[in-house]
Amino acid sequence: MKHQSLFLAFLIWMLTSVCSAAEESLNIPADIKPILKKEMLAVEKGMQELISSMAKGDWDKTVAIGKQIQASYIMKQTLTSEQRKQLHQSLPKQFIKQDHAFHHYAGMLAHAAEVKNLDVMNFYFYKMNESCVQCHSRYALERFPAFATQSADHSAKNH
Numbered sequence: 001m002k003h004q005s006l007f008l009a010f011l012i013w014m015l016t017s018v019c020s021a022a023e024e025s026l027n028i029p030a031d032i033k034p035i036l037k038k039e040m041l042a043v044e045k046g047m048q049e050l051i052s053s054m055a056k057g058d059w060d061k062t063v064a065i066g067k068q069i070q071a072s073y074i075m076k077q078t079l080t081s082e083q084r085k086q087l088h089q090s091l092p093k094q095f096i097k098q099d100h101a102f103h104h105y106a107g108m109l110a111h112a113a114e115v116k117n118l119d120v121m122n123f124y125f126y127k128m129n130e131s132c133v134q135c136h137s138r139y140a141l142e143r144f145p146a147f148a149t150q151s152a153d154h155s156a157k158n159h
């Protein structure tokens with residue numbers, strides 16, 4: 001009996017350490033945090049506007065918003081070169097990759113709207129939405145603690 005509960009405790013310890021290893025902490029310099037927040041709020045607004053413009057068949061507006069989101073890429077923002085260096089060193093490679101991918105999808109959505117391809121446009125909207133969730137559930141747990149409770153299915157598919 002005693003052995004069993006020890007084993008159980010060990011198992012729980014194993015599981016929790018595996019889970020916490022999956023979330024990496026972000027070490028964003030204090031002077032850059034407000035810039036990231038500003039970009040995130042702009043991106044959120046852009047996504048909301050995209051829902052409307054896409055639903056209304058407003059191609060031009062969809063192109064414009066997609067391009068705007070693509071260009072708002074945080075590393076390209078008006079950071080000083082010192083800040084840029086600092087940021088690059090402080091962010092995990094995987095985070096930078098996800099950020100790149102997200103902005104790439106926004107560009108692809110704009111392109112799909114330019115050539116008026118509904119299926120491809122919808123696909124990239126889905127990819128953009130997926131990017132928010134993937135990045136937040138991995139790197140923004142402090143800001144969005146609700147992601148700490150997700151089904152095992154998610155982690156099995158995405159790691």
Ligand code: HEC
Pocket residue numbers: 026033036037040041043044047095096098099102128129131132133135136139140142143
């Ligand atoms: C590559 C990573 C990444 C992607 C992609 C991403 N975010 Fe974020 N986002 C973050 C991080 C990190 C934070 C938390 C920053 C903090 O702790 O202050 C955040 C915070 C936010 C916030 C909260 C801002 C506040 O008030 O503090 C909003 C809103 C947001 N993101 C919206 C979005 C939306 C919408 C998308 C997708 C269309 C998205 N984000 C995609 C990393 C990302």
